[in-house]
């Protein structure tokens with residue numbers, strides 16, 4: 001699904017010396033590279049505070065801790081996402097409230113959020129799924145009207161832009177009260193191990209979060225709040241700082257691959273191609289962490305088997321809705337409220353998507369998909 005070796009080969013000249021600097025300095029934890037990357041990412045995103053941490057799951061948890069959410073507080077998030085989003089809500093003894101998604105964008109359905117708000121609701125966690133920002137203007141308006149926090153799960157959409165209704169563009173992850181991201185190797189900005197970060201424009205929240213990531217300490221051995229140990233190590237920061245200047249071109253390469261895929265599948269009666277590329281002014285919105293088709297009347301399992309037999313990797317993100325996962329099922333949920341997610345889990349398929357895809361590979365992938373669908377429908 002990704003080609004991290006091919007990508008590394010092209011930036012080895014920059015990455016290796018950056019890692020070597022850390023090795024020579026032996027400043028493995030909280031070294032200058034971490035600070036340098038943090039500053040560079042703040043500039044890139046246009047956000048006041050980036051607080052690096054150990055991974056994207058911690059980033060979400062720490063964001064929620066920083067906001068002071070309390071056990072029993074309800075947190076609304078999408079049913080169609082990676083489990084990390086709901087996991088940390090449950091872990092903090094908050095009450096996850098899963099809601100359905102939009103059939104076109106696959107992102108959280110704003111009307112479903114509206115219906116799920118109760119007096120106990122304290123926060124909304126939109127996930128910018130597969131690299132496409134959620135409907136942030138509507139979500140922010142709803143949050144404002146109900147006095148709710150908004151925590152953007154930006155693990156899949158770093159570098160994506162969001163075009164506000166007044167035409168302003170901002171980066172995904174700097175719109176809500178706070179956001180989390182992941183630098184897992186396969187992410188759009190990935191390191192060579194685990195890594196994550198929290199972003200916010202709120203000075204007081206940033207201060208709280210800086211303490212939380214470091215055992216609740218602001219002064220050595222003075223633990224003012226309950227914290228965790230969640231650090232981005234200096235070697236990972238060195239990798240990320242070397243890769244950050246390439247992020248825009250990486251995302252452009254992903255969009256270009258997506259455009260070619262879309263072109264090949266255009267107007268096919270059994271294939272719905274992803275949105276996010278059509279309108280010119282929205283052309284930098286979707287950063288295609290995943291390229292995901294929605295199939296109509298196709299035997300997906302057979303297509304998966306066919307692709308595998310042709311050595312084409314593919315993925316099903318996600319095969320089970322979170323509300324039906326054992327850990328998160330709840331009698332309050334009503335199947336009728338999850339019609340879109342319940343359908344998508346049966347019909348989506350993600351094709352290889354990365355920065356190194358060439359035309360020959362794309363042609364082979366698209367013709368293999370089309371041959372199968374055309375001869376089996």
Ligand SMILES: Cc1ncc(COP(=O)(O)O)c(C=O)c1O
Pocket residue numbers: 055056057058081082084085127153155156181182183184194195196
């Ligand atoms: C939407 C979403 N949220 C959170 C995470 C968690 O990130 P990490 O794997 O770095 O903990 C991921 C990672 O896969 C993700 O896709």
